[in-house]
Amino acid sequence: AQSVAQPEDQVNVAEGNPLTVKCTYSVSGNPYLFWYVQYPNRGLQFLLKYITGDNLVKGSYGFEAEFNKSQTSFHLKKPSALVSDSALYFCAVRDPYNFNKFYFGSGTKLNVKP
Amino acid sequence: GAVVSQHPSWVICKSGTSVKIECRSLDFQATTMFWYRQFPKQSLMLMATSNEGSKATYEQGVEKDKFLINHASLTLSTLTVTSAHPEDSSFYICSARRGGDEQFFGPGTRLTVL
Numbered sequence: 001a002q003s004v005a006q007p008e009d010q011v012n013v014a015e016g017n018p019l020t021v022k023c024t025y026s027v028s029g030n031p032y033l034f035w036y037v038q039y040p041n042r043g044l045q046f047l048l049k050y051i052t053g054d055n056l057v058k059g060s061y062g063f064e065a066e067f068n069k070s071q072t073s074f075h076l077k078k079p080s081a082l083v084s085d086s087a088l089y090f091c092a093v094r095d096p097y098n099f100n101k102f103y104f105g106s107g108t109k110l111n112v113k114p
Numbered sequence: 115g116a117v118v119s120q121h122p123s124w125v126i127c128k129s130g131t132s133v134k135i136e137c138r139s140l141d142f143q144a145t146t147m148f149w150y151r152q153f154p155k156q157s158l159m160l161m162a163t164s165n166e167g168s169k170a171t172y173e174q175g176v177e178k179d180k181f182l183i184n185h186a187s188l189t190l191s192t193l194t195v196t197s198a199h200p201e202d203s204s205f206y207i208c209s210a211r212r213g214g215d216e217q218f219f220g221p222g223t224r225l226t227v228l
Contacts, residue, residue: 090158101160102160
């Protein structure tokens, strides 16, 4: 079975500081990993994905994520947080045997304080 | 590009009535659309995969007769919640696949059943 875990319900960071939102995965086969962001009462917006290649993936709005196979992790990072980054972040893995099916983590609420 | 809209953005209805939610891909054709349900402070749960011109594929535990899905064209899928009850109150999100890996999400519809 495929799954992702986001161990933190909430992450608090001061504006200008680096941020990390954690995600670990469990998948049979090659992992196809994604990060999405959700603002209040809005749908999810794609940030970045890892399919293959470089372990460090760069995405939208200055976000990046590091794929670590040995630790089965795909943490989301940003060198300098903005207040406008405050939102709900979801990690997801695509089923390697059914490309239509995504498994989402429980989400992490990021609070960036001025 | 790759914009997905949903209508309505919110709806309040009486118990026992049916509610239809539309999902449209505005600037691309989507052979496959997806319907998710999101409970407060929880992740997205895939309800069904909707393929244009064919029957939807429902996830285990999702009642087909309760949640009717129609994908009549390459740009429109509809979800009808039949005989809605308060426990059906939720945030319903659709997404569409343009091709490739990404799903593009709609802004969601908040359903409240009184």
